[in-house]
Amino acid sequence: MNERMNTAVDASPRTRDSAQAGAALELADVRKAYGTREALRGVTLKVDRGEFVALLGPNGAGKSTLFQLLTGLFNADSGRLAVCGHDIRKAPVAALAHLGVVFQQSTLDLDLGVAANLKFHAALHGLGGRHARDRVADALGRLGLTERAGDPVRELSGGNRRKVELARALVHEPAVLLMDEATVGLDPASRRQLLDEVLALRARGVAVLWATHLVDEAEAADRVVVLHRGQILAEGRPQALADQAGTATLADAFLQMTGGGGERSD
Amino acid sequence: MRLSHAWLALQAIAGREIAKFVRQGGRFASALVRPLLWLVVFAAGFQNVFGVSIIPPYDTYIPYQVYIVPGLLGMVLLFNGMQSSLAMVYDREMGMMRLLLTAPLPRSFLLFAKLLAGTLLSVLQAYVFLVIAWLFDVEVPWAGWLTALPVIVLAGMMLGALGLLLSVQVRQLENFAGTMNFVIFPMFFVSPALYPLWKLEESGAAVVHAVAQWNPFTHAVEAIRFALYGQLAATSLAIVAGCLAVFFTLAVRGYDPQRGMLRRTGGKPA
Numbered sequence: 165m166n167e168r169m170n171t172a173v174d175a176s177p178r179t180r181d182s183a184q185a186g187a188a189l190e191l192a193d194v195r196k197a198y199g200t201r202e203a204l205r206g207v208t209l210k211v212d213r214g215e216f217v218a219l220l221g222p223n224g225a226g227k228s229t230l231f232q233l234l235t236g237l238f239n240a241d242s243g244r245l246a247v248c249g250h251d252i253r254k255a256p257v258a259a260l261a262h263l264g265v266v267f268q269q270s271t272l273d274l275d276l277g278v279a280a281n282l283k284f285h286a287a288l289h290g291l292g293g294r295h296a297r298d299r300v301a302d303a304l305g306r307l308g309l310t311e312r313a314g315d316p317v318r319e320l321s322g323g324n325r326r327k328v329e330l331a332r333a334l335v336h337e338p339a340v341l342l343m344d345e346a347t348v349g350l351d352p353a354s355r356r357q358l359l360d361e362v363l364a365l366r367a368r369g370v371a372v373l374w375a376t377h378l379v380d381e382a383e384a385a386d387r388v389v390v391l392h393r394g395q396i397l398a399e400g401r402p403q404a405l406a407d408q409a410g411t412a413t414l415a416d417a418f419l420q421m422t423g424g425g426g427e428r429s430d
Numbered sequence: 431m432r433l434s435h436a437w438l439a440l441q442a443i444a445g446r447e448i449a450k451f452v453r454q455g456g457r458f459a460s461a462l463v464r465p466l467l468w469l470v471v472f473a474a475g476f477q478n479v480f481g482v483s484i485i486p487p488y489d490t491y492i493p494y495q496v497y498i499v500p501g502l503l504g505m506v507l508l509f510n511g512m513q514s515s516l517a518m519v520y521d522r523e524m525g526m527m528r529l530l531l532t533a534p535l536p537r538s539f540l541l542f543a544k545l546l547a548g549t550l551l552s553v554l555q556a557y558v559f560l561v562i563a564w565l566f567d568v569e570v571p572w573a574g575w576l577t578a579l580p581v582i583v584l585a586g587m588m589l590g591a592l593g594l595l596l597s598v599q600v601r602q603l604e605n606f607a608g609t610m611n612f613v614i615f616p617m618f619f620v621s622p623a624l625y626p627l628w629k630l631e632e633s634g635a636a637v638v639h640a641v642a643q644w645n646p647f648t649h650a651v652e653a654i655r656f657a658l659y660g661q662l663a664a665t666s667l668a669i670v671a672g673c674l675a676v677f678f679t680l681a682v683r684g685y686d687p688q689r690g691m692l693r694r695t696g697g698k699p700a
Binding site for chain 1: 441442449531687
């Protein structure tokens with residue numbers, strides 16, 4: 165087949181064919197219900213290239229559902245989700261190719277080494293040989309993990325494991341990075357470090373959607389989207405949201421909007 | 431889907447399965463000890479009880495050990511098929527499955543790659559068992575080693591696909607042992623693995639005999655048995671291929687985001 169030709173095209177770094185067209189990430193009136201429980205009730209959202217958007221919501225707001233839809237693990241009941249213009253439902257393969265994900269739950273193979281985990285991921289994304297080795301080395305270097313490349317993941321601290329997952333999500337140079345409560349269980353220093361690493365990706369044109377229930381993480385964002393009970397309550401710059409709510413800080417605004425946290429038993 | 435991409439992913443998925451298998455030395459040992467016990471102990475004790483008459487594909491009287499070789503090959507494939515699906519359930523609990531399913535490849539291909547990787551291990555174990563049987567003087571024709579290969583691959587895939595399908599249904603690791611009991615043992619015993627089916631008919635167990643005809647494992651064993659002697663059991667082979675197609679299609683459906691297990695497992699509010 166025309167395999168060789170394709171490989172040659174792909175070898176040129178950063179082929180961002182469709183990334184230029186429109187927003188990097190686009191959701192239009194997305195709805196999802198589990199039985200009678202509506203997890204998402206018409207969510208519309210856009211993330212541009214190089215933009216860091218925090219999806220702030222209490223537990224049970226629908227953040228995880230949103231991420232499951234974005235990664236094609238579920239289908240939305242209605243509405244449209246697109247990554248770099250590729251509809252996740254109609255063209256899942258093209259959409260997933262532009263997507264890097266760090267899941268809330270660790271998805272590392274504990275028995276494999278750090279670099280081996282990244283290489284496995286590279287192969288799943290069609291990167292092999294020297295090309296893959298370079299990308300893996302590059303990703304590890306960026307996160308200061310070069311010296312740990314040969315270590316089994318099992319021996320790594322929680323903070324470093326998360327860094328490995330971030331490095332892995334960047335191996336195929338995605339246009340969009342999804343972080344699903346990625347700092348859960350980390351100490352404050354590791355949390356800050358991970359956030360800083362991701363903030364730095366903006367300079368490279370990566371669009372980031374960072375889901376969290378922690379206000380201080382959202383404060384670093386270009387834009388905050390407050391999700392509550394499956395609906396977007398407000399969105400804007402962190403300070404603008406506080407001003408709008410008439411509160412001193414984003415934290416107060418968030419508490420006010422979600423009714424003191426609004427956590428539900430689920 | 432680019433061909434080179436698919437090939438890289440397949441290599442990676444198979445490589446991971448093999449590496450895991452190598453790490454679990456005990457799994458390999460138990461996979462071989464199990465049929466070996468049947469061959470050496472069970473067959474020795476029972477060979478005079480059963481007394482196998484001449485039935486195709488055999489053209490002469492054969493020792494009981496020789497009779498049960500195809501059945502034990504089937505057992506190796508069956509156990510490994512179930513073991514692979516156990517790994518799927520484990521991967522799902524550990525989150526690895528998410529990584530796999532969010533790779534930019536068609537989901538059916540990813541499941542197919544998993545199936546092929548598991549089958550590779552099945553076939554490998556089946557041939558190691560043949561070598562051991564040969565060391566114990568239980569011989570099948572040399573040509574049979576070759577003619578049986580495609581059939582063993584097909585049967586391995588069919589039983590692997592069954593495992594894949596079960597992994598859709600079994601959501602938790604703890605439930606797996608029960609499933610194994612309800613699948614592996616009935617399939618193995620209600621089949622010609624240990625005795626020719628006419629024995630069942632003869633002893634009046636008509637229902638069991640009828641059920642055995644509907645057992646895919648029956649046809650896997652018979653297809654392998656004939657292939658080992660250079661003969662083609664066309665009907666059995668067709669049934670094995672048909673079951674493979676049905677099991678795999680259902681498994682792919684099961685892993686579909688709209689219908690399958692993900693809907694149910696992930697369905698709980700997170």
